[in-house]
Amino acid sequence: MPSSRTVPAVVVAGTLTAVLWVVTGRLGDWLSGAPLPVPGTLVRALLPHPTASVAGGAPVSGSTLLTAALAGAIVAAGTQLVLRRLPSGTGRWATFLGVWFAVVAASALAATAAWFAGVTLPWRADTITELVATALGGWWGLVNGLLVGLAVVVTRALTDRRDDPAGTRHTRAPATVRAWPAALAAGTATGALWAAAGVGRTLLPGASDPQSPWGVARDVVLLPSARLAVDRDALLADPVHLVLPLGVGLAVGLLTALAARRLPPAEGRWALLLAVWFACVAGAALAAAVPVVVSTVTSGGVLPDAGRVLPVLQAGLAWGLVGGVLVAPLAVVVHRAAGAVPDAAGDAEEPWPAPAATPAADTEERGAAPGTDGSSTEPADAADRSDGSEGPDRERAARAERDEVPASV
Known part of the structure; x- marks a missing residue:
């Protein structure tokens, strides 16, 4: 709730x-x-x-x-x-x-x-x-x-x-976790998955017949934006697809690093999961549009029209939705296992409120605290004087009273 x-x-x-x-x-x-x-x-x-x-x-x-x-x-x-x-x-x-x-x-x-x-x-x-x-x-x-x-x-x-006097865990400065392990894991996994999906799409049965059931499954799950030719001549003819796994991995890694930059170890698991999933969606959509833009520029154009780019962007978005099912949980697991960031600068906020002093400590502090005016120190001085000088005189006077003998009439 x-x-x-x-x-x-x-x-x-x-x-x-x-x-x-x-x-x-x-x-x-x-x-x-x-x-x-x-x-x-x-x-x-x-x-x-x-x-x-x-x-x-x-x-x-x-x-x-x-x-x-x-x-x-x-x-x-x-x-x-x-x-x-x-x-x-x-x-x-x-x-x-x-x-x-x-x-x-x-x-x-x-x-x-x-x-x-x-x-x-x-x-x-x-x-x-x-x-x-x-x-x-x-x-x-x-x-x-x-x-x-x-x-x-x-x-x-x-x-x-942030100034909540209750001092709950939502107002305290938590320990943060290193962001680079999660970013490295997410970027590497996305690039490898992009390349594997592209090669698998080419090697699936029925790849030559797009109307067959295998061809339909290939185009829906292993979407055409994640294509990677396995033929050497095809790769040399279109080397952009060979660079796309690196590009999509870099994009996902950067977005994951931003998402995990100030997250605590355990409290931000759902936030990181959905953020990395979105990183896969955005990175795949941008990487899918790169070949269309490159082919338009190399053919003498400036930018492709929206009618060509929009279907490719949507296909890349769908690939990110599918691939993020595997990449996002991996990033969360790596982030949780990564070590905490050391507080080298010493600027970490202390939990609020400050720890309360014990009653014994309060009593000692009040007894040891000096007074602010002259009247507060007079009883102590009088006690010191009575203990040091008036004590013997009073004892001698009492002894003299006991030794006196009343005179007879």
Whole structure:
């Protein structure tokens, strides 16, 4: 259940996602039917429709509102997972990237639910292919998740109580863990997985027939963005694909290092998991678009149009969703096993509040403390004088009284 510390960020994430789901769809529909000539590919790239292709003139339906509520609920649940045990002032990059991935996942799941509601039975082979392709979508979330992630980070910065007098674990400065082991593990695993998927896609049975069941499985699971030719002549003809595993590994490693930079050993596991998963999605999408851009530039063009780049970006995004299932847990395990960062600078914050003194120590401190005025020291001085000088005189006077004999009359 959300606590008072996480409720504001959870509410902001869910509400903003639901509002963007409806607003972007309506705005995309309006632009597609507007009299102004707006390229459809540009609208789909910068203002994607959340559930289907851009189609103008369609009224707001109950299905749109239900899918918007579903997407908002998924993002709210993901935000709660990210912030549930994360101490204040730590893991801002992990929070940002983790919430961004929650929006991507919500986009894919809610769009799949909307597609499933309009499908009739019995299913055919191409229906299953459409289902898998829709479930591995999420382009709407990749575009709009930036806003939701920023909103959550700002909300958390405004509502965190770092001066909480309760001294809970959420207000103390926790020990952080080295980020480079998790980044190295995530980057290496992503690059190796990219190369293995590309080689496996080429060697699968039915690779020459894309319409066969093996060809459909290859194109859905081992997506065409992760291709890597095994023929030497093909590699020499197109060496860009040989460099792509290094590029995608470097991108994922850098994003993982940012996410794990100030995370505690155990409290930020969910935040790191979702952040590394998003790193796989973003790194794979960017690496998938590199060959298209390089081929356009080498052929004399400046930049490829959105109609060519957008399908490749979506394919890379889907590869990141599949590959992140393996890479993200590995990064979390390595991060938890890595050693803590030593406090060489000595600027670590002490737990608040400071430890209270014992009653015996308080009594000794009060007895040893000197007075602030003259009256407080007089009783002690008088006692010293009576013990040193007045004591013998008083004893002699008492002895004289006992020795006196009353006179007879």
